[in-house]
Amino acid sequence: MNYISTRGQVPAVSFSTAVAQGLAPDGGLYLPETLPDLKPHLAAWSQLSYAELCEAFFAVFATDIDRAELHRVVERSYIHFDHVDIAPIVELDADRYVLELFHGPTLAFKDFALQLLGNLYESQIARTGGRISVLGATSGDTGAAAIHGLLGKEGVTTFILYPDGRISPLQERQMTCTGSDDVFPLAIQGSFDDAQTAMKTVFEDREFADEVGLSAVNSINLARILAQCVYYLSAYFRLPEAVRKELTFVVPTGNFGNVLAGWLVQRMGVPIKGFRVATNQNDILHRLFQTGRYELEAVAPSVAPSMDIQVASNFERFIYYAEGRDPARVRAIIQTFKATGRYRFENFDRESFTSSRTDDAQIAAIIQSVYERYGYIVDPHTACGFSDVGGGKEIILATAHPAKFPDTIQAAIGQDSTHPSLEALKSRPIIKHSVEPTPEAIKAFMRARVS
Ligand SMILES: *Cc1c(COP(=O)(O)O)cnc(C)c1O
Numbered sequence: 084m085n086y087i088s089t090r091g092q093v094p095a096v097s098f099s100t101a102v103a104q105g106l107a108p109d110g111g112l113y114l115p116e117t118l119p120d121l122k123p124h125l126a127a128w129s130q131l132s133y134a135e136l137c138e139a140f141f142a143v144f145a146t147d148i149d150r151a152e153l154h155r156v157v158e159r160s161y162i163h164f165d166h167v168d169i170a171p172i173v174e175l176d177a178d179r180y181v182l183e184l185f186h187g188p189t190l191a192f193k194d195f196a197l198q199l200l201g202n203l204y205e206s207q208i209a210r211t212g213g214r215i216s217v218l219g220a221t222s223g224d225t226g227a228a229a230i231h232g233l234l235g236k237e238g239v240t241t242f243i244l245y246p247d248g249r250i251s252p253l254q255e256r257q258m259t260c261t262g263s264d265d266v267f268p269l270a271i272q273g274s275f276d277d278a279q280t281a282m283k284t285v286f287e288d289r290e291f292a293d294e295v296g297l298s299a300v301n302s303i304n305l306a307r308i309l310a311q312c313v314y315y316l317s318a319y320f321r322l323p324e325a326v327r328k329e330l331t332f333v334v335p336t337g338n339f340g341n342v343l344a345g346w347l348v349q350r351m352g353v354p355i356k357g358f359r360v361a362t363n364q365n366d367i368l369h370r371l372f373q374t375g376r377y378e379l380e381a382v383a384p385s386v387a388p389s390m391d392i393q394v395a396s397n398f399e400r401f402i403y404y405a406e407g408r409d410p411a412r413v414r415a416i417i418q419t420f421k422a423t424g425r426y427r428f429e430n431f432d433r434e435s436f437t438s439s440r441t442d443d444a445q446i447a448a449i450i451q452s453v454y455e456r457y458g459y460i461v462d463p464h465t466a467c468g469f470s471d472v473g474g475g476k477e478i479i480l481a482t483a484h485p486a487k488f489p490d491t492i493q494a495a496i497g498q499d500s501t502h503p504s505l506e507a508l509k510s511r512p513i514i515k516h517s518v519e520p521t522p523e524a525i526k527a528f529m530r531a532r533v534s
Pocket residue numbers: 191192193224225302335336337338339340341342389390464465482483
């Protein structure tokens with residue numbers, strides 16, 4: 084299986100190349116040349132454990148990695164989860180199920196992909212030699228999940244930029260209390276945008292990139308999307324047969340990576356009914372699915388910060404399919420959107436999607452009412468999935484553990500939500516490094532650590 088760019092201006096590449104590059108050299112995102120039909124596999128896959136299912140699924144895509152090596156990579160990726168089902172399902176009532184995706188090491192769904200990506204990197208390094216330096220910028224969850232995915236990987240040094248004082252104290256502890264010599268949390272004086280701008284400039288210095296073996300772990304990496312496909316499949320198999328075809332998957336959405344993974348599974352022949360894109364007050368995608376108009380607005384910080392996104396980076400993959408798999412059209416749309424901040428879709432296929440929007444006041448009310456009704460605590464991101472749209476039966480993806488957001492939970496229900504792994508962090512020393520948010524300062528810091 085080969086991988087093509089949504090923008091169509093580079094040759095197709097292997098799975099390993101697509102994963103190593105992250106972004107395609109023409110600025111596009113990688114997708115499989117053709118989407119396989121999974122239907123013939125479903126009967127055999129229905130009885131597999133989570134890790135076995137993941138391996139069988141990746142065997143269809145990672146055709147340049149031999150099966151024994153793939154087995155080793157996948158086997159190690161889900162051992163740090165604290166639930167035997169990995170992605171357990173909770174039935175709240177006959178019409179509402181929750182798919183809990185917060186049982187990984189950093190208590191957010193990003194662990195599903197980043198644990199696997201860390202092991203894929205390690206395997207690649209073992210095969211090709213050399214070493215890599217990962218540089219990322221984070222506003223919270225991604226940095227923590229990336230650090231824990233890359234922790235202890237032979238040949239990998241990790242540098243994560245974050246705005247000092249502007250992420251939650253627990254998120255900071257998840258990044259800074261690892262005790263690892265190969266992980267460098269870099270606190271910068273400035274905003275997340277400052278961190279991201281500096282990071283992009285560092286990546287543009289090709290000479291430096293080659294010198295330190297620079298690599299990125301951003302959410303557009305194809306391996307992250309494919310890893311997320313697996314829990315939709317797993318949920319489909321675990322749901323009672325009588326309801327599985329009637330359930331809409333409700334996905335708290337920011338960069339459109341999570342819901343895209345589910346939609347790809349549906350396109351590969353798994354009979355999922357449809358999806359609801361649940362946004363917070365940063366509702367560019369909700370407005371799009373309601374009106375067909377994709378219009379940029381300013382980001383308004385919310386109590387569900389991992390969804391505080393306006394330009395959803397993975398949306399380009401959806402556009403590729405929705406616009407007839409025509410890279411020239413994708414390029415034109417992206418160009419118009421970049422230049423004007425808006426694009427009006429005439430007739431794109433949004434058949435499988437509904438959408439909803441939930442603001443901060445509604446999030447607090449939902450956390451309270453879900454707790455009163457079911458005795459179940461949802462985190463502020465997951466709460467957006469519970470907004471009442473009067474639909475039919477739903478399965479809501481719980482994207483983070485509520486204990487990551489103790490203040491919001493305390494304010495909503497007057498009660499603490501705790502988790503042992505977060506409590507343990509509170510007694511560990513914080514190790515972070517102060518760096519100026521300039522490309523020169525970041526490069527100097529990295530050079531000193533990897534040479
Ligand atoms: C990243 C994140 C999201 C948004 O997921 P996307 O794939 O960007 O749509 C939602 N909830 C939580 C807790 C997250 O960390």
